[in-house]
Amino acid sequence: MKSNILQDNINQLSLLAAAIILLLTIYVAGKYIKQMKTDRSTGELADENWDGIGEYKNELPSGWAYTFLGTMIWALWYWTMGYPVDAYSQIGEYNKEVKTYNKQFESKWANADAQTLRDMGEGVFLVQCAPCHGIAGDGMGGKAADLTVWGSKDAILDTIKHGxxxxxxxxxxxxxxxxxxxxxxxxxEYVAGGMKGEQPAEFATCAGCHGPDGKGMGGMAPDISQYGTPDFVKMVLDHGKKGFIGTMVSFKGRLSPIQEKAVGTYILSLSRGE
Structure with a gap:
């Protein structure tokens, strides 16, 4: 199928803008090159000077001023009339196709079983997570979090020690x-065990931020009652994190809800040695 770039409203606007900018550039450049050959500096000198070099109190060059004003008018027109929200564009068409595909993807895998989620999560992990955490998820010798012990008592002790x-x-x-x-x-031990049983008195240190129930006091802090579950992994993916080799960016919007759940399922399988 042949495509005509002039059928796209955005392409038309871009070509028109390019033509206008080219004509303005030629006109302004020609005008000032001519002035450089014939004009002489005149007018009142400003009081300030730098190593004996001063400047005249001349008005702003009209060519520059009109070009700047035209650019501002063009920008306002472009965003309000030239490219309205409901206009067709290749970008808009692409975004629509992505949304449609994501909706189909979420619908297809909405009831995926644990093994399917694990396999899906492994694929996402190898592409998005392994460059820092290693293919095995072991953190590559302390360069990133060791996900093979994540969800365990040892991992919590490491967090308590290092923050x-x-x-x-x-x-x-x-x-x-x-x-x-x-x-x-x-x-x-209490947190790794799902916060079940008698709460140790020492947990009061944690409750100051996470709350007595560990649920983060309405989003003020992480919900550690979900530690060791895919939901906790989703929280980390959504917020990002700082580590030894840099900052892990937020994956919110980069992964679909099903993919986030799948990654959490896979990481949980690593810590269980599955």
Missing amino acids: SKGLGFPMGEMPAGLLSGEAAEKVA
Whole structure:
């Protein structure tokens, strides 16, 4: 199928703008080149000078001023009349196709079983996560989080020891070393166990930000009651995180909800040795 670039409203506007800019450039350049050959500097000198070099109090060049004004008018026209929201464009057509495909994708895999989610998550992980966390998810010798122990008591102890940065919650970042020794052990075991059973008194240190129930006090801090589940992975993906080798950007909008759930399922399988 042959395509005609002039059928696209955006292409027409772009070509028109290019032609206008080219004509203006030729006109302005020619005008000032001619003036450079014939005109002489005149007028009142400004009081300021730099190493004996001063400047005249001349008016703003009309060619530059009209070009600048024309650019502003063009921009206002382009965004209000030249390219209305409902106009056809190749970008708009592409975005519409992507939305349609994503909707079909979500519908197709809405009820995917655990194995399917794991396989899907592995594919996403190898492309998006493995460059930093390693193909095996082991963090490549401490350069990133070791996901093979994620969700375990050891992983929580590591977080307590080193702190947590970059999640962007209103309560701020978790500093390192809030607990140590037996106190850290008790809290890590409690959280890793799904916060079931008797809550250790030492958890009061965590409750100051995460709340007595660990649910983050309405979004003020991470919901650690979901630690060790795909939902917690989704939270990290949505917020991003700071690590040893840099900042993990937020994947919110980059991955669909099903893909986020799939990545969480796969990471959980890594920590379980599946």
